[in-house]
Amino acid sequence: MGLQQEIEAQLKVALKARDKERAGAIRILKGEFQRQPEKELSDEQVIGIIKKLIKSERELLDASGGGSSDYIDILQSYLPQQASEDEVRAWIKENIDFGSFGNKMQAMRPIMAHFGSSVDGAAVKKILQDMD
Numbered sequence: 001m002g003l004q005q006e007i008e009a010q011l012k013v014a015l016k017a018r019d020k021e022r023a024g025a026i027r028i029l030k031g032e033f034q035r036q037p038e039k040e041l042s043d044e045q046v047i048g049i050i051k052k053l054i055k056s057e058r059e060l061l062d063a064s065g066g067g068s069s070d071y072i073d074i075l076q077s078y079l080p081q082q083a084s085e086d087e088v089r090a091w092i093k094e095n096i097d098f099g100s101f102g103n104k105m106q107a108m109r110p111i112m113a114h115f116g117s118s119v120d121g122a123a124v125k126k127i128l129q130d131m132d
Helices: 003-016 020-034 043-064 070-076 085-095 104-118 121-130
Strands: none
Touching: 003 020, 003 043, 020 043, 020 070, 043 070, 043 104, 085 104, 085 121, 104 121
8 A cells, every 4th residue: 555545544544533633634635645647646756745745834833933733743654764864874974985076965866865755855964064
């Protein structure tokens, strides 16, 4: 079962459990799924939609001065387990030769290709900036 079908099945569970917050978050996700040109989305597309929604919610919270959001927590529960900063640093040290790049930021492409959706690009950028 793909991530899209899993999320849609979770809507029924949330409705039966009368979990209004989870059901509302899933309904927003389903609305985004329906706005896409294809009916069946790949897991990568679904993850991209979830990340986009999380980013926009964080921007709204930052603009309003709010703290955290249950909506963000619910959406993050559907994302794959994120790689830790230590895991990313260790992989970079073992696999990336910065001498073959003009600058450190050019190493983003192979790092993101390796980790895919299990790491946030902003986190990788921060790690690269902090490395000596």
